[in-house]
Amino acid sequence: MKITQIRLGTISVPLRVPFKTALRSVDSVEDVIVEIHTDTGAVGYGEAPPTGAVTGDTAGAIVGAVRDHIAKRLIGRDVDEFEDVLQTVQASVVRNTSAKAAVDMALWDLYGQLYHIPVYKLLGGARKSIVTDITISVNSPEEMARDAEDAVRRGYDCLKVKVGANKALDVERLLAVRQAVGKKICIRIDANQAWTPKEAVRILNRMQERGLGIEFVEQPVPAHDFEGMKYVTEQSYVPVLADESVFSPQDAVKIMAMGAADLINIKLMKCGGLYNALKIAAAAEIYGVECMIGCMLEAKISVNAAVELACAKKIITKIDLDGPALCREDPILGGAVFDEKQITVSDEPGLGIRGIEPGRLVYLP
Ligand code: MG
Numbered sequence: 001m002k003i004t005q006i007r008l009g010t011i012s013v014p015l016r017v018p019f020k021t022a023l024r025s026v027d028s029v030e031d032v033i034v035e036i037h038t039d040t041g042a043v044g045y046g047e048a049p050p051t052g053a054v055t056g057d058t059a060g061a062i063v064g065a066v067r068d069h070i071a072k073r074l075i076g077r078d079v080d081e082f083e084d085v086l087q088t089v090q091a092s093v094v095r096n097t098s099a100k101a102a103v104d105m106a107l108w109d110l111y112g113q114l115y116h117i118p119v120y121k122l123l124g125g126a127r128k129s130i131v132t133d134i135t136i137s138v139n140s141p142e143e144m145a146r147d148a149e150d151a152v153r154r155g156y157d158c159l160k161v162k163v164g165a166n167k168a169l170d171v172e173r174l175l176a177v178r179q180a181v182g183k184k185i186c187i188r189i190d191a192n193q194a195w196t197p198k199e200a201v202r203i204l205n206r207m208q209e210r211g212l213g214i215e216f217v218e219q220p221v222p223a224h225d226f227e228g229m230k231y232v233t234e235q236s237y238v239p240v241l242a243d244e245s246v247f248s249p250q251d252a253v254k255i256m257a258m259g260a261a262d263l264i265n266i267k268l269m270k271c272g273g274l275y276n277a278l279k280i281a282a283a284a285e286i287y288g289v290e291c292m293i294g295c296m297l298e299a300k301i302s303v304n305a306a307v308e309l310a311c312a313k314k315i316i317t318k319i320d321l322d323g324p325a326l327c328r329e330d331p332i333l334g335g336a337v338f339d340e341k342q343i344t345v346s347d348e349p350g351l352g353i354r355g356i357e358p359g360r361l362v363y364l365p
Contacts, residue, residue, distance in 0.1 A: 104273025
């Protein structure tokens with residue numbers, strides 16, 4: 001199976017409601033799509049969201065990295081030289097993890113098709129279905145309480161509540177959400193780097209004293225501040241999950257060796273695809289650190305690749321793959337079935353993607 005062509009395009013999918021965090025506010029998913037064509041007629045699909053605020057990867061940068069650096073080195077290569085081809089993707093350009101992730105997942109899609117096996121089975125095959133949380137955007141306490149009630153009505157029993165924008169309100173926000181949904185709903189929070197270490201400890205401990213029952217806090221302090229995160233991990237009652245601090249497998253090992261966090265968040269767009277995500281998962285198994293798998297604002301192709309990994313590995317115990325649930329529609333054909341919180345992986349070979357609804361993919365010249 002030889003690679004003959006790599007085509008790039010974009011899709012736009014409107015969100016149900018604007019997505020707001022301490023870092024940004026967004027109305028729609030605007031992703032880059034990668035199609036890898038082969039001499040057998042098989043096509044591998046990949047996708048990358050331009051999440052400049054987190055990864056630094058803009059749409060133009062993703063397209064440029066694939067077109068000018070990665071694609072040139074892949075044309076004519078045999079997918080069956082799999083390890084070598086995956087390493088070529090990682091070595092073709094520094095950083096640009098979203099572009100690498102899109103190409104990497106398309107290659108796994110092809111490799112699975114070549115040997116007629118779904119990717120989740122290729123990677124380990126731990127289970128067929130998973131249950132995701134859903135994100136509640138940061139807004140006024142009243143609005144967040146309403147959004148939380150809506151989510152519970154849709155069947156979600158785990159909420160990921162965004163905090164950190166206008167941080168004086170954070171305890172009030174959580175009080176409003178907890179009061180609206182009752183005691184049985186799981187609540188995890190994400191500060192997206194908004195707090196200083198001391199603020200984090202103060203706010204988190206106040207939340208616990210108020211009986212808010214927070215499962216864990218994601219990325220309380222700035223991404224580069226590993227020492228600050230270790231301080232929060234040691235001083236607060238609430239477990240800490242490292243998200244923006246962990247891009248590469250090396251970051252993950254450093255965080256775990258320092259004891260700077262209790263949990264690690266794996267995202268394909270931060271680590272450059274399944275090739276590196278597997279290394280993070282393996283390191284986490286060695287350290288005995290459970291992982292969450294998360295996504296950016298992504299449509300179904302790239303979230304599907306994350307679903308394959310989540311269904312393969314038992315060390316991934318927390319699922320935050322709500323990208324498709326936040327979208328108003330789904331233009332991707334095939335792949336995993338997303339039924340609100342319940343996600344069931346496809347048993348088709350590769351990623352199981354059959355294509356994109358006619359007229360939705362705009363090819364780039
Ligand atoms: Mg996060």
